[in-house]
Amino acid sequence: MSWVNVLPATKHPFFKTSLGFARRSFSRRLQWPSPQLKYLLTSAHWPTPSPGSSFAGRCRRLVTPCSSSSSSTNSVAGMELHEVVRTLEELAPTALAESWDNVGLLVEPSPPHCVSTLLLTNDLTEEVLQEAVRLPAQMVLSYHPPVFAPLRSLTMRSWKERLVVTALENRVAVYSPHTCYDALRGGVNDWLAEGLGKGSVTPLKTSEALKHLSQGSVHVTSAAKAADWPSLAAQLRAVSGLVLHTLPLQTANEGEESTVMLSMNCTEGALPETLACLSNNEHAHRHTEITALRKPPFPGTGMGRLCTLTEPVSTSTLVSRIKQHLKLPHVRLALGAGKSPDSTVRTVALCAGSGGSVLKGVQADLYLTGELSHHEVLDAVSRGVSVILCEHSNTERGFLPRLRLLLLDKLQHKLHIHVSEVDRDPLTVV
Template sequence: MELKEVLQVLEQLAPLSLAESWDNVGLLVEPSKPRPVKTILLTNDLTDAVMEEAVAVSCDLIISYHPPLFRPIKRLVQKDWKQRLAVRAVEAGIAVFSPHTSWDCVKGGVNDWLVGGLGSGQVSVLSQVLGAASHGHKLEFTVRSAEELNMIMEELKACDGGTTLQHSDSSGIHVSVTCCDSALTPSVQALLGHGTPSQSLTIPPLLGHGQGRCSVLDQPVTIRAAVQKLKSHLGLSHLRLALGWGQTPESSVCNVAVCAGSGASVLNGVKADLYVTGEMSHHEVLDAVAKGTSVILSDHSNSERGYLAVFRERLAVRLPDSVTVVLSKADRDPLEVV
């Protein structure tokens, strides 16, 4: 299977347009000599140990949840471990892809998997991704004249690959445009380049997609039971627990807010009996506890890694039998209880 075909499947499972604007997602390393993708290695982090594993299994594509290349680089040298891994991948002809926050935000992704560890419930998104229906995105804006509208529409047509955009206007001022998924980001950027439309640009929320989840549990559990459920769900023997003010291990949890990874910025201000995330700072935990909210921390990647097995099944059924999808055995959180 060609690399571009695998990338198309990955885009279908979790569109990169869902990723946060600050993130670095997508194809990060592309070999100069294309070769069929026969073995894909899934990992939470690309480390030296994982790279050794990838070479040992003759991997053609590494899907690393966290992007091994994040900040701009000016050189590729051996003294920097991330740059060293990028060079190693190029030399071995291994492609590297990172989905990161697109997996966090997509409906049925990392955060839905994480909150599911506490049982069924009424789940809502804490921070909605902006967008519209998956088949198209509706952008609404205002213009001052027909000339300005014509100019803007020409720019939007270029963003949409030359296809005809559907649009309507009312009294020559309000305009509604529908564009495809791939054209959403460049279309928004084009509109923001015009002072008047940028003041009224409307992008409806894409329901079910976004950062963090809150669940009103169908069956409330005690904090003690929540800890045990999450240990089982995450495959961990230990978790860190901070009891909210006035709470005990037997206190009831009716609603829970979760955010995989480092979730304090998403969870901050959310009313819930329990927060679940990978890591929070000392003072962020104190703030939650003072408001009566208990906190469970698993360490960063432990709140994410279990989703790899779920994704493996979803990916494998969409690929031909000639492609093998392997879970990394070397990938693990750098922190452990000793």
């Protein structure tokens, strides 16, 4: 029996065994097990299977390289996954994300992985993932991270686990930007602010500079007698996580001993050992000062937005503008104490998604967000602040069409980019 005759017989025992071995080989980045099997899995004579319908289909997608040229007007060159991720992180660095968030590349098929179609969604549900498989898309950008809490297993018991299993089986990469896009200048919060009307917009909580402190987070200064300096320097240089800066010898007045001024940066973890070294020297201990270092602010980026309207409007007018911007028939409104639908609004504090922690205590005429707890609404109302709630993802999802155009430009039109047609907020007004 020839190798070509084996091709259609996907249930043949040898075929199934070879495919399983090839799959294991690929996942471990090994070489092809045999020239015959390489022919079997890459042969142009193999009929193209329906995408995602079988392991054979996924295996063929696995060995499809990125093309540098296009044979038709409807095809694209595609990009390697690591190139797509690098471009996404150049657009919105992961350092912009909140410390509690889980952003970046969350699911990665074994390389090489060529991406020619990217699907954008606000939430990666099982329905959206099936949409990605049908396209077929090799990557999903999900605004909300589908993997947030650590997974202890990958089984079919829960929908979160099934998402990861299905994505890997179908070789679909998953990337999540979440609060990176919230903080980004021109991101989700700035898009939401556009629906209010003309005015100034500033972050409620400004992000810090993107790069981490390269030489520790604590600055320590001290002084030591010149005679003690060699032994003290040897002790300090032995401390891991400490960078010692040597300063010129300070010449003393007549009759006084010369001193050496010390300047050093260290990590929080290295601080106790650093202080222990300095405390062994009485002169150094008395002259030690500690300063906590922080990154400088990154203007224009950060969580939430404070919007000051050029021309104040009534609460009812603002409600109409928001409904039109978000394409919603209904929103929820809580009027602040002593306020009415005709009350004037000049300042609006907003936060896409869940704004409880970001908006807490902010002075504004009105809060705009997706959701607040019952008691957070009561607290705002008691202070005379009106509240508009639109449901969580309704304040985020409308950004995706704009993101699509932005990514097409950033990725140089090398990918097909689609916005999910089945992604929607789970709550509706009935």
